[in-house]
Amino acid sequence: MPLLEVRNISKSFGGLRAIKDVSFKVEKGELIGIIGPNGAGKSTLFNLISGVYHPDTGSIFFKGEDITKMEPYELVRKGLVRSWQIVRPFRNLTVEENIQVAFYGGGFIEGGSEYKQRLEEILQMTGLLTYRKQLSKNLPQGYLKRLEVARAVATGAELLMLDEPFAGLRADEIKGLMHLIATLHNRGLTLLIIEHVVRSLLELTRRVLVLHEGRLIKEGTPEEVRRDKMVIEAYFGEESEVA
Numbered sequence: 001m002p003l004l005e006v007r008n009i010s011k012s013f014g015g016l017r018a019i020k021d022v023s024f025k026v027e028k029g030e031l032i033g034i035i036g037p038n039g040a041g042k043s044t045l046f047n048l049i050s051g052v053y054h055p056d057t058g059s060i061f062f063k064g065e066d067i068t069k070m071e072p073y074e075l076v077r078k079g080l081v082r083s084w085q086i087v088r089p090f091r092n093l094t095v096e097e098n099i100q101v102a103f104y105g106g107g108f109i110e111g112g113s114e115y116k117q118r119l120e121e122i123l124q125m126t127g128l129l130t131y132r133k134q135l136s137k138n139l140p141q142g143y144l145k146r147l148e149v150a151r152a153v154a155t156g157a158e159l160l161m162l163d164e165p166f167a168g169l170r171a172d173e174i175k176g177l178m179h180l181i182a183t184l185h186n187r188g189l190t191l192l193i194i195e196h197v198v199r200s201l202l203e204l205t206r207r208v209l210v211l212h213e214g215r216l217i218k219e220g221t222p223e224e225v226r227r228d229k230m231v232i233e234a235y236f237g238e239e240s241e242v243a
Contacts (some may be wrong), residue, residue: 001064003028003159004049004080004087005192009058011044018044019055020214024080026159026192031185034194035225036211042194043085045211046163049192050082051075062067062159079158085167087148091137095128095147098136102154118205126150126180142173149180159190166197178204202226210234 004026011019019041020162021092026032036042059068062080075081075106089098099122099230103115122135123129126146131139145165152160165181166174178200185191195201202208202222210225212234218225225231 005061007059009055011055018214031191031205033205033208040211041214076155081152081155081157082161083148085164087144089136094133096132099150099154102151105112122150162193
């Protein structure tokens with residue numbers, strides 16, 4: 001049984017059909033990238049899976065359960081968690097307090113050695129240990145992205161969906177975040193990532209889905225995607241590095 005299964009989902013906004021009959025599966029432990037030109041439907045797809053929108057047609061299953069009509073807070077409690085391209089931490093809370101709020105969102109209760117151990121592990125793993133008492137509004141962008149990941153992990157995520165985690169970061173910050181994502185994957189977390197920094201995403205992932213005009217036009221390994229004529233045409237003039 002796949003961890004996530006998307007079956008023939010479609011979504012329209014007025015006269016615009018943003019997602020058109022998209023289907024795919026995510027197995028437990030996979031690290032999958034989603035790419036596509038601007039307007040391809042990537043964010044809409046994430047919003048449908050995470051419960052922000054509900055599809056007009058089709059179904060979505062998580063761990064074998066139909067979650068098509070569930071709300072985001074319900075999905076978080078089930079282990080399906082997403083980040084946002086524009087990070088929105090609680091600006092006047094410390095890094096540590098932001099992570100504690102995420103614990104509550106995932107249903108964890110404060111107190112006890114297990115809770116404290118998990119907090120320390122997340123701070124250490126995400127490179128935020130030395131920043132734990134800083135207000136999040138004072139963090140540089142690279143560490144705000146790390147905090148976004150830390151908060152998602154703190155909910156107890158089984159499937160973590162990252163929306164353009166590399167956006168706005170320097171090359172060295174991207175490398176650091178790639179290392180963090182690889183570490184999470186090696187620890188057994190399943191990840192689904194939207195990204196426009198295609199070269200880095202193809203280096204990181206094992207399987208790639210390509211969206212174009214709301215349709216899934218290619219699914220395969222990074223090397224298969226790089227050589228696909230339809231993918232090259234979809235990215236022509238926008239992400240020539242794909243080829």
